[in-house]
Amino acid sequence: MTERTGPRRRPSRPERQHPPARRRGPERPPQDDPAREAALDTLRAVRERDAYANLVLPKLLRERGITGRDAGLATELAYGAARARGLLDEILAACSDRPLSEVDGGLLDAMRLGAYQLLRTRIPSHAAVASTVDLVRADHGSGPAGFVNAVLRKVAERDEAAWVDHIAPPATRDPIDRLALATAHPRWIVQAFADALGDTADELAAALRADDARPAVHLAARPGEVSGEELAAMTGGEVAPYSPYGVHLEPGAGDPGDLDPIRERLAAVQDEGSQLCALALTRVPLAGADLRWLDLCAGPGGKAALLGALAALSGATLDAVEKAPHRAELVRASTKGLPVAVHVGDGRASGLAEASYDRVLVDAPCTGLGALRRRPEARWRRQPSDVADLAKLQRELLLAALKLVRPGGVVGYVVCSPHLRETVGVVSEVTRRGYAQPLDGREFFPGVPDLGAGPAVQLWPHRHGTDAMFCSLLRRPW
Ligand SMILES: C[S@@+](CC[C@H](N)C(=O)[O-])C[C@H]1O[C@@H](n2cnc3c(N)ncnc32)[C@H](O)[C@@H]1O
Secondary structure, three states: OOOOOOOOOOOOHHHHOOOOOOOOOOOOOOOOOHHHHHHHHHHHHHHHHOOOHHHHHHHHHHHHOOOHHHHHHHHHHHHHHHHOHHHHHHHHHHHOOOOHHHOOHHHHHHHHHHHHHHHHOOOOHHHHHHHHHHHHHHHHOHHHHHHHHHHHHHHOOOOHHHHHHHHOOOOOOOHHHHHHHHOOOOHHHHHHHHHHHHHHHHHHHHHHHHOOOOOOOEEEEOOOOOOHHHHHHHHOOEEOOOOOOEEEOOOOOOOHHHOHHHHOOOEEEOOHHHHHHHHHHHHOOOOOOOOEEEEOOOOOOHHHHHHHHHHHHHOOEEEEEEOOHHHHHHHHHHOOOOOEEEEEOOHHHOOOOOOOEEEEEEEOOOOOHHHHHHOOOHHHHOOOHHHHHHHHHHHHHHHHHHHHEEEEEEEEEEEOOOOOOOOHHHHHHHHHOOOOEEOOHHHHOOOOOOOOOOOOEEOOHHHHOOOOOEEEEEEOOO
């Protein structure tokens, strides 16, 4: 099949703002389809340049003036198709007469968009197929449009559950594989969640499904400026269940950056789990001085802002280290006006004085498997081979933190992942060697239920409504 590689044949933007009223049949959606075009362009950006869907799409919507129902549809389709990619590809492969690896990337994006509409939305099948075929015809010509039409018609023959039954192994033979397909997660991530849930692996399906639920935006009130209750009243949100500074906004409540308290720096967007981990570090009792705090991996500065505000209230100061200069700039911006000094450098060789900090946070770079619900394509981009390198870096950063904290001081090791190699694997190596004594972290998450057997804390979206943050609190021996 010959496919067009030249410029897209879609009309230019000004034309499309005044589309012809003509339709080519009673069932045909109009040719001008800004929502699906934006969704398709987002999928292409994710595939071609490793872009993040949740950064690309809002920009596209703004630039193209897409609002209201069209914006809602574009968001549902772009994020949904990006999340479900692996499942959609298995189904598309079963319906295609040639391997997907031989299909042009642009066509594949469109097929994913069409299959997502067929399997996971209430859009009528004929509209899902016809609108996708229209987009393909405009971009690639009629030959490819015919191919996509044929594949999508086959996809439409079954619903999602029937497709899973058709292509997945029975649960009795391979429960992980089946769940991976049924919940559209890579197998290695399903296995990592199962390992982390351990005795409570009966929650596995719920844990995986929570990754697909649209998360509420969480805000953190700036301590000393406004309370959680005041922030809830100012934003129309709800007081968070566990963090005294937290507020939850309705999913889809609009851009939080437009809220006055965010613009006036009285609050910031921050997952409640992140707030709880930073707060836990500040709640551990210390004998002796408590004046020097350190955030060793600070960018973009969410926890540094919370810690800096708490430090200001208690008369302490915070040093914040960040390796990436542009992220260090973000830390500077988020902590402006607070007693925070930002240092650009590698936390493993920061040059800061050893044994001089009372509290140190290591919010280490990680796979981010705990925040898959916030990053639609992340589950397909991360690779199991990432884990070993990250675990090594995490261990080195934690060891550096344990040198920087004074004897009797406390280190909070935090990752946004439940993967055991990034969590208890890293911590047990340093405690086994006697570099640190683990504290029962559950004490410092007051009011938070279902924290497991300790001593470290693993939060979960399906249990706590937070990202799956892991937090281990470690005291440096005297
Ligand atoms: C999980 S993020 C931290 C999030 C941050 N604490 C917050 O709440 O906004 C990890 C950060 O560590 C930075 N990083 C990576 N390697 C580092 C290193 N060797 N030393 C210091 N920072 C590093 C990354 O650039 C990234 O900004």
